[in-house]
Amino acid sequence: MKISKRVLSGIQPTASMVHLGNYLGAMRHFLELSKESESLFCVVDLHALTTVKDSEALKNNCRSLTAAYLSIGLDPNAVTLFQQSHIPEVCELAWYLGCQLSSSTLEKAHAYKDAKASGRTVNAGTMYYPLLMAADILLYKATAIPVGADQKQHIEVARDIAQAFNFHFGDVFPLPEPLIPEEGAQVVGLDGRKMSKSYDNYIGLFEEPKKITKKIKSILTDSKTGEEKKDPESCAVFKLYRLFASAAETENLAERYREGGLGYGHAKLELAELVLAQIEPIQASWHDWMSRPDDMADLLKEGAAKARQIAGETLAETREKLGVGL
Numbered sequence: 001m002k003i004s005k006r007v008l009s010g011i012q013p014t015a016s017m018v019h020l021g022n023y024l025g026a027m028r029h030f031l032e033l034s035k036e037s038e039s040l041f042c043v044v045d046l047h048a049l050t051t052v053k054d055s056e057a058l059k060n061n062c063r064s065l066t067a068a069y070l071s072i073g074l075d076p077n078a079v080t081l082f083q084q085s086h087i088p089e090v091c092e093l094a095w096y097l098g099c100q101l102s103s104s105t106l107e108k109a110h111a112y113k114d115a116k117a118s119g120r121t122v123n124a125g126t127m128y129y130p131l132l133m134a135a136d137i138l139l140y141k142a143t144a145i146p147v148g149a150d151q152k153q154h155i156e157v158a159r160d161i162a163q164a165f166n167f168h169f170g171d172v173f174p175l176p177e178p179l180i181p182e183e184g185a186q187v188v189g190l191d192g193r194k195m196s197k198s199y200d201n202y203i204g205l206f207e208e209p210k211k212i213t214k215k216i217k218s219i220l221t222d223s224k225t226g227e228e229k230k231d232p233e234s235c236a237v238f239k240l241y242r243l244f245a246s247a248a249e250t251e252n253l254a255e256r257y258r259e260g261g262l263g264y265g266h267a268k269l270e271l272a273e274l275v276l277a278q279i280e281p282i283q284a285s286w287h288d289w290m291s292r293p294d295d296m297a298d299l300l301k302e303g304a305a306k307a308r309q310i311a312g313e314t315l316a317e318t319r320e321k322l323g324v325g326l
């Protein structure tokens, strides 16, 4: 079993665009990591089927996400950029891995429990989500998985499965480690909870600048007047600001919160200005890629060929260890 650092991560195409939580919690780090390690990034469309029930919407979401990966600066020649469903091997591996996993682990996963607690009917795909994610990671023998804090438990499931498999059949899978950023592990949304599509409290990375400003103006704060001293650490506006600002800018704003005399309205405008200035080039690049769907399709095809090479090797090794398909 060759263990070298191999980065892998994915995003679900469950919406027409990614949000700032996805960008700050995960995608921004993809770029840094891709410069120093072999990296694979994936449009996780099979996972998205747990919620998306409209084929046209799914196709559009996949295009938007592919454009997002490219617009943040990932170089398709340097990384492997692919779509999960282009690699059918992942479903076969998920079955083999599922046979090494206790069903109670899936029942205890927080995403599944949250979905059940919401009172909605929960499909089996939602329950198997961590299993398919483990297959995604282990198929490519990835060792470093950049994710937001909400995904930590899923990486632990992948580790447990890898350990169980290696114990029974011999070493095949290196143990993956989550890479959770110190800043941005849990980006807050407009209402102060985790920024999330399900809570509808998000700012889309590619939304119109006017809409982004309007959303920032609607961020929930306490009712302190402009004159009153404020606690930056408990304010969603400040928490978002620090994710875009330099250390000096962050300290400067924190100081003005503590001193009093700074209204939330003003802080929101400073935040909007900073966000828009930083995402402007990403938005421009995204619009450009979105006008070139055929180029994106070609890039995904090339990515799938590279990914499939690794997938085929891992699957052959796995089948041999299990004694199937021989």
Ligand code: AQP
Residues within 6 Å of the ligand: 010, 011, 012, 013, 014, 021, 022, 023, 024, 025, 026, 146, 147, 148, 149, 150, 151, 184, 185, 186, 187, 188, 194, 195, 196, 197, 198, 199
């Ligand atoms: N608020 C967040 N803060 C930090 N990281 C976040 N991520 C998502 N929201 C935040 C990270 O983004 C990556 C892709 O996640 P995903 O495709 O699984 O999307 P998600 O977590 O399902 O996003 P939502 O908005 O929370 O979707 P719903 O509401 O549908 O569940 C992951 O690395 C994730 O940690």
